[in-house]
Structures are given as structure tokens and as C-alpha cells.
Amino acid sequence: MGFEKFGQVSFTSQTRAAEFVDYLEKGEVRATKCNECGRVFFPPRADCSWCMSSNVEWLEIKGQGKIDSFTKVNYAPTGFEKDVPYILTLADFDGIKVFGRMNKEISEDNVKVGMAVKVAPLTLSEGKITYEFLPA
């Protein structure tokens, strides 16, 4: 349990990677790293299918990423009506790719491919939590 707290609308309650939410609550966005081969996973995985191993550790995503692509969504799917518009963004942190939303205050005109961003936890209503991108 615990993972149902992740995101505005959650579709999964149980995962062996639920510690991700605990780290968000502590103010950190973390990936996992396989202790056998050293591969880093985001979204975090509880298992490494290259090593057939579940020996992973948590690793904070720090510093600046670069925007790969983004889109401003004007029409929401069911459950997200109150959120629109929002900007979905894919960013690359030295080879670790992170998908999420841009901070609500940032207008689309100020978002560019290649732009530097950082990622930080964001507390939502009703005990929910997620993360978002901010200009770096």
C-alpha cells in the first residue's frame, strides 16, 4: 500500500517500488539502481530483468535536465477535467529520462526543447503527492 498517493488520479495501489512515495514526502525524487549491473531506472523499477535480480538501491535525481519534448494539453481525459491546461514534459537528466508535468505557473511560450529544468516533489490536495518540472 502507499502508492495510491502518487498522482492526481492513481491506478495502482501496491508496488514493491512504493518507497518512491516516501522519498517524495521527504522532498526527493529518486530513481533505482541495480546493484549487480549498475543500470539506473526511471521510472524506478524494483527488479532488473538484465540480471534477474531484485537487489536495487534508491538514488536521488539531482541537478539539471534538458527538455526532450513537451505538449500543452487543452482537453482532459476523464478524471483530469479540473487540471487543464497542463504541460506534459519529457526531460533527460544525463541519460535518465523523466516524464511529468511542468509547474503550473510556467506558460507554454516559456518552454522550449533543450531548455534546462530541475525536478521536485509537489504536494497535491487530499494527501496526494507527485513531482513536477521547474525551469533550472
Place this chain on the structure above:
Amino acid sequence: MPKDVAIIGVGQSHFVRGYPGSIRELAFDAYSEAMKDAGLGPDDVNASIICTAPEYDKQRSPSGLIAEYLGLNPQPTFAIETVCSASSTGLKVAYSMIKSGLHDIVVVLGFQKMSEITSADSQERMGRGADIMWESPFGTMMPAYYAMHARAHFNKYGSTPEDLALIRVKAAKYGTLNERAVYRKGVEFDQVMSSDIIASPLKMFDCCANADGSSCMVLASADKAKEISKKPVWVLGVGAASAAMTMTGRDALSGLSAAREAAKAAYEMAGVTPQDIDVAEVHDCFTIAELMAYENLGFAEPGKGNELIRNGETYIGGKIPVNVDGGLLSKGHPIGATGGSQIRTIVLQLRDEAGDIQVPGAEIGLVHNIGGVGIYGNVTILGR
């Protein structure tokens, strides 16, 4: 070129908004046409494959229901799902069943009744056709994902919203000629450019229409095909591949790797090259998807796809006519039925029965059918 398995019958319902019947009746529309086309009855069929995506209607295990209604008991039946490419996957499985010698005649039936739920609910289901743990909680939907591919393509290659609008204008031109298309009006360039932005940079006219519809293909072994059919269309190549479901797991957004891999496999199997293709159906769920398809299928170099549409090369009379039935953009996109409808269009082309949209002398055709946002790539090459 392998000539081991043929398509000997094709059928398709009208693609409509709000089909006034149940899924079994919708399935019957395509099935009855395909079986009459093949000149067969239910007892001639050895197995059926039902292709559909879940959660649009309430029926669980639809293959049982559909097989019963179509008179296909006691033959084996089962369902296949690769979302939007389910019926191309169905064709590949039917091919394998026949090529192995297990069966002689297999029916592949695709259907979707999308109008049972609202458009927002349908986007929610499609959004859950992505990683529900890590992406759907952000409010993802198909237009947003393809929009991110579009932005990346624009940024890397200098393609533009105008290029995408040209693709929509082409689709609409041929949609007016297809009496089974859901959207039959012409669309002007300015209309596309001034339409509402759904997920930037994609506008309303960059997106295909939801529709209710069904499609059906009857496949046969070489011996049976030669015995039964005057105009068998041969399955020369079947290529399929997969790619990461997550955006984070993709190598680059400027193309679809599953489409490239599937195309490579299909060309190799058929022993042909992109230059040999006379007519193609590509998965234009969004205009950007057609542009990427030009490049992923090798009709253009990466980044040069826009030259094909700017020069009109994908119209009838051009170098490689693409989606001359209106494509998903105008014909409509009833998920499980789409691949079978694309294949039907190419079969009619190769039989010289395509009427107003006939590409003169077409001998080899290609179908590119993608499931989800580039998750499942399917390329099928057909010849006469």
C-alpha cells in the same frame, strides 16, 4: 516471394458514429461481406480470431459471443489484443496457423463499438493504454503522446504544422470518395490550421475520428486459395515488433522504432524494397503518425518525409500513394477493426476493384498498423 497463404475474402462495415446495433451485429456486417466475397459458409472455416480492445463495451471474452453469433462453433476461437493493431496481429497469427499446416481456412474478425462511452472516457481508456503506474496519473492521452512525437520531429528535422495540415487535406480528399468513411467532408488547408489545439502542436483536424466499425478477412492455404478463389491476394511479408510503452524508455521521439523494425522484417520476408511498393495504407491516427510512417517505412529518408507530402507524391499519381481510402483521419479508427480495414483497402487495390481510388496497375501493397503510441508495430506486405 512466398505464396503460401492468401487472403480470399474481405469485408468491412460502414464506419459510423453511433452504430445502431450490438457488437455481435456489428461483427456480422463485416463477416457476411467477407464470407460472400470468399464464397464460403461457416462450415468451411477451421478457426476464428477475434480482434478488439477491451473496455469500450461491457462484453467480457467477446470471442465466445462473436463465434456463436457467426455460426463458428465448434471450431476453435480466441481473442487477440494489441490495441489499435489487433487485427494486423490477428492476420499474422492466422498466417502462422495456416503456414504450420494446422488449419486451411481462418477468419480474422476485428470490431470496436466506441460510442457506448463518452469521448472523454474513451481518452481515459486510451490514456491507460500507457504505463498506468508512472504516466497515466499525469493525465496522458493519445493526442498528447503523439503531440510530443510531433514536437520532437519538428525540432529535429524542421517539419512544420503546415506539413501536417497537407496530410489532413489529402486524407479528407479521399474520404469524400469512400462511402464507408465516418468523415466524408473535404477539409481546406486553412480549416486545419485554424482548428482548436487539442495538445500542442496537434490541432483538432490533426486527430482521427472515433468510430464504430468492423472488418473481416478470410485467409486460406495456397491449395485452398487456388481451388476457391479467382483473385487470391498473397501475404508476402508479415513483420511485427514492439517498443517501450513508456516515453522514458524510447530511444528517440522523432520516429517509431517498432515501425522501423516491423518494416525491416516484412521487406526481408517478402524480398522487396520500399521502391517496390505501389500503394500503402499507413496508421494515421494523427497526421504526425503518417509523416513518421513515410520515414520509418523507407518511402523517404529520415527528416525528408515532408517533401513527399509537399510535392504531392503520396496522392494517386504520385511516387507512392498513401491512404487513398481516407485513412484513419477521415475513414475513422474503430480500434480493433482498423488493421483489417486497411488490409481490405489494399486487397481491393491489388484485385483492381478499388473503383474511384484505384491506383492503376498496383501489384504490391503495404499496410502499416501501429498499436498504442508506437508500442506495437505491424507491417504487412501483400501481392497479387
